[in-house]
Amino acid sequence: MSWVLNRVLIYIIFSFYAFFVFCVFAVWYNILGSLWLALSITCFLGRKDPAKFSAIFVVQMIYKMIWLVTTVIPNLLANTLSPMNMFAGVVMLSFIVLDIMYIPWGYLFSESKARVE
Numbered sequence: 001m002s003w004v005l006n007r008v009l010i011y012i013i014f015s016f017y018a019f020f021v022f023c024v025f026a027v028w029y030n031i032l033g034s035l036w037l038a039l040s041i042t043c044f045l046g047r048k049d050p051a052k053f054s055a056i057f058v059v060q061m062i063y064k065m066i067w068l069v070t071t072v073i074p075n076l077l078a079n080t081l082s083p084m085n086m087f088a089g090v091v092m093l094s095f096i097v098l099d100i101m102y103i104p105w106g107y108l109f110s111e112s113k114a115r116v117e
Helices: 002-020 028-043 054-077 083-102 105-109
Strands: none
Touching: 028 054, 054 083, 054 105
């Protein structure tokens, strides 16, 4: 799936950027960079069989939703959202939409994980 490969490339770029550039500012950036790096490595490993790694995409979708609800929306309503955070919010929202569209929900919630190739 090409969306998986695009996601892998985006996460690798963002994770290295966050890990090696922002990590000098605060411990939280280290945590964020480590999370993105771990997710990008997992996405890279799951590129051959994305259905088996689809739970990772669910985790990503959930943390993005939490960030939007707890950070972007309150700052947007208070008119204190910076242009960079607005851009990041739009990017995260687009990833959430893509996650909802492309996560194999039937595979995740089926009782039998045995699949015919």
